[in-house]
Amino acid sequence: MDIVAVPPRRSRNPRHRAAAGALVAAVVAAIGALGVPGAEAAETLLSQGAPAVASSSENPGVYAAPAAVDGDTGTRWSSAFADPQWLQVDLGASSTVTRVELNWEAAYARSFTIQTSVDGSTWTDATPATAGVVGVQSLAVSATARYVRMYGTERATVYGYSLWEFKVFGAAGTVPGGGSLGANVIVFDPSMSTASIQSQADTIFRQQESNQFGPQRYVLAFKPGTYNGLNIQVGFYTSVLGLGQNPQDTRINGDITVDAGWFQGNATQNFWRSVENLSLYPVSGADRWAVAQAAPFRRMDIHGDLNLAPAGYGWASGGFIADSRISGAEQQYSQQQWLTRNSIIGSSLNAVWNQAFIGVKGAPASSFPNPPYTTIGTTPVIREKPYLYQAGGAYQVFVPALQTNASGVTWANGNTPGTSVPLTQFYVAKPGDSAATINDALAQGLNLIFQPGIYHINQTITVTRANTLVMGLGYATIIPDGGVTAMQVADVDGVKISGLLFDAGTTTSANLLVIGPNGSSADHAANPTIVQDVFFRIGGAIAGRATNSLLVNSNNTLIDHIWAWRADHGTAGTVGWTVNTADTGLIVNGQNVTAYGLFVEHYQKYEVRWNGNGGRTYFLQNEQPYDPPSNASWRSGANGYAAYQVADGVTSHEAWAMGSYCYFNVNPQVHSDRGFEVPVTSGVKLHNVFTVSLGGVGVIDHVVNNTGGPAQGSATVPVTVVAFP
Known part of the structure; x- marks a missing residue:
């Protein structure tokens, strides 16, 4: 040229x-x-x-x-x-x-x-x-x-x-704040008759009892006051909550019930439902909350016992309680595992594999593995989840204050410390809103509440302002179209994300939720971002795909109860080894990140990957993928992937009460080398960890690295390691 x-x-x-x-x-x-x-x-x-x-x-x-x-x-x-x-x-x-x-x-x-x-x-x-x-x-x-x-x-x-x-x-452009919470937020008033309330609740339950992958979403909200003679049965994608500032403001003389009659007494699929901010006086002296994953029980005041098992004591696989008081016994019965955090209980009854108590007054002494209790007296740093309430007839969101070295509930001796934010400072998103409209509202300085419903988005929802509140009502569900990342948070202080279900779209997304861009370096110890009751689903409802679900790059981030689930069952055509593909549920690159209540299941590679120093995990429940066709097709050069991997370069990390299970039902001859993989160094410590083969369908050969014998055999007996190294 x-x-x-x-x-x-x-x-x-x-x-x-x-x-x-x-x-x-x-x-x-x-x-x-x-x-x-x-x-x-x-x-x-x-x-x-x-x-x-x-x-x-x-x-x-x-x-x-x-x-x-x-x-x-x-x-x-x-x-x-x-x-x-x-x-x-x-x-x-x-x-x-x-x-x-x-x-x-x-x-x-x-x-x-x-x-x-x-x-x-x-x-x-x-x-x-x-x-x-x-x-x-x-x-x-x-x-x-x-x-x-x-x-x-x-x-x-x-x-x-x-x-x-x-x-x-x-x-x-201007986007208005405030407005209606939508027709699927059903609000009850003490002046309404018991029969009217019960009828509406029963109608919703009949629709939602077995509606595991349907699009309907509901909130049943009770204004402050006293309600008598109710039994509110809670089905899929239903949240029940009180609208008082504290649980004692809304009293139900009756029950709020989750059982498993729809699934022949098996509670292991009682997902996606919640209850919050109520005082409950059970009719029989015990309330039944027989749930599995993604079913948080928060800010509840139970005057009696709480039974966590289904009628007949069938299988159950939960669960999470926080900021709650149970005057009687927390009755675990057939629950395989459970995390109770920052609560007060009269006593605890029974344990199966992994019952953990963090910052719980009245908790049993640590005794893992027999019985398998892990008890830690205080929670090092936490902020309870923001919640909706009414003051003077107007909706507000209460944001509890950050706590350190805390135990018990925040509301026992008066109002929960914190601040209120009026609904007028929120954009109330409606199903059908575009991501562009939602981003306009965020850029305008508004917080964000999603009405119950399904939200398809074709561009990333971008949160750039410090202290932004992002809340979902009634399991509001975000589906990214075209392979976009559903939500991205900047490396700023104090963002609070809660109550959302991210459901992967049919084009592979690199991530579903990202906290901080790559290379985030700011110190957020005084005001960390927190992710609470946020759930991720790959497949089940649609044939979704996502390489990773939650990516945490920001330092000091708090994770308080997530369930990241690559579906093992669902509607026809949405589940399969090459259908709902997903490598990893959680990747942590940030420093000094703390997680309470990780439920991460069935991903196809390392399910949790921890690359940052100073990390802490309190409780993990994991099932390895059910469906590897063979060891050769799962991974070359090794048998499978560990459920929880701490990267080789990490020098400080600590974790408690973690279990990894296998059920390789597509090919029971499949082996996984180990449940947990960590560098051998004095600053990396694991406490009370185990593996188990469910019914002997497949084998996990070791617990941590090459320590611990094989989990195998039809007796379904865990193999435990109390301390590593």
Whole structure:
């Protein structure tokens, strides 16, 4: 090809540039006094200080994209010496764009267009191809967009494109806060008759009792006061809650029941239901809450016993309790495993494999493995989950304060410490809302509540503001379409995400929820981000795919009860080794991350991967994938993957009360080398861990690394390691 000599670039003397900038500014001011064609009296400068990126920079340290939106006519963006090039600004929310003003340096565009986009990836021309001019150039635009860019196709000089300023004018979009919580939030009042309340609750239960993969979602909310003679049976995707500030404000003389009649007395599939913030006086003296995973029991005041097993003491596989008081016995009976955190109990009855108590007053003494109790007196750092309540007839969200070295409940001696946020400071998302609308609300500074329902999104929901509250009601379910990441949180303080179900879409997503970008480094110890009652599903309802479910990059993040589940059963065509593919449930890269209550099951590689130092896990329940066709197809060079892997470079990590089970029903000849894989170093410690083969269907050869014998045989007896190393 022909080689064209490029003349030396003209002077970069900053004094010359400043003088030129001042001259241009003076000319612009004079023109402005006369009025600029296309300008509107009410228009607003939207772009100044907004995030800006570019296709290239002649010198990123001097001529970077943000210099074109900083309001300083002595600084500029300059591109590489090639075509095409672009400069893009993110307005932060969907906005009405009326005018674009460009202040060109001598290296201007012979031909360019102004383009707009709602998502930063699909662009529309807002102007025809236009010739640039040295100095200020104003172009009328009529568009609604979040992103605006100059797209240069031909340079006027041998140099790049160079802009002193790139200004976008218009009107910022506004999304209203507050509003209705939706028709599927059913609110009861003490003035209503018992028969009316019971009838509505029964109607919803009949629909939801066995509706394991249906789209319906409900909240049954009780205003403060006393209710008599109720038995509220709780089915799939149903949340029952009190609307008082504290549990004692809403009293039910009756029962809130979960049993397993729909599944012949087997409670191992009683998923996705919850109860919160009520005082309960059971009719018989004992309430029954026979649940499996993703069924949190929070802020409950039980005046009597709590029976966690189904009628007939069939199989059960739960479960999670927090910030609750049980005056009588917490009756584990046939529950394989359970975590109770920061609560008060009268006593504990029975244990199967892994019963853990963290910060629980009245808990039994640690005695793992016989009986298999793991008891830790205080919880090192926690913030209880934000909750909805009413004050003066208006909805508010209460945000409990951060606690350290805590035990017992937050509300026993008065109001839970913390702060209230009115509903008017939330955008109430409705099924059918686009991700663009939700992002506009977040960019506007609103918090976010999802009404019960299903939300398909085609772009990532982006949380960038510190202390943002994101809450789902009634198992609000987010499905990412087109392989996008469903939600991304910036590396900021104090974001609180709770009550959501992320259901992988049919195109593989790299992650479903990401806390902090790669390389996050800020210290959030004083105000950590927290993920609570957040659930992930790959397959079951749809043939979903996601490489990883939850990625934690931010330091000091708290995880308080998640269930990440690659489905082992579901509607036809949604489950299979090559159908609902998913490598990993949780990856932790952040430092000093603490997890309470990890339920992670059936992923196809390492199910939990911990790469950051200072990590702590209190309780893990895991089942390895049921369906490897063979060891050769599962992994070459080793037999399967450990459920919980701490990376070789980690020097400090500690975990308690963790179990990994196998049930290789597709091929019972499959072996897994181990349940847990960790570096052998004094700073990495495991306490009270075990493996078990369910009915002898498959074998886990070791517990930790090569320590512990094989879990095998039809007797279903755990193999335990009390301390490692």
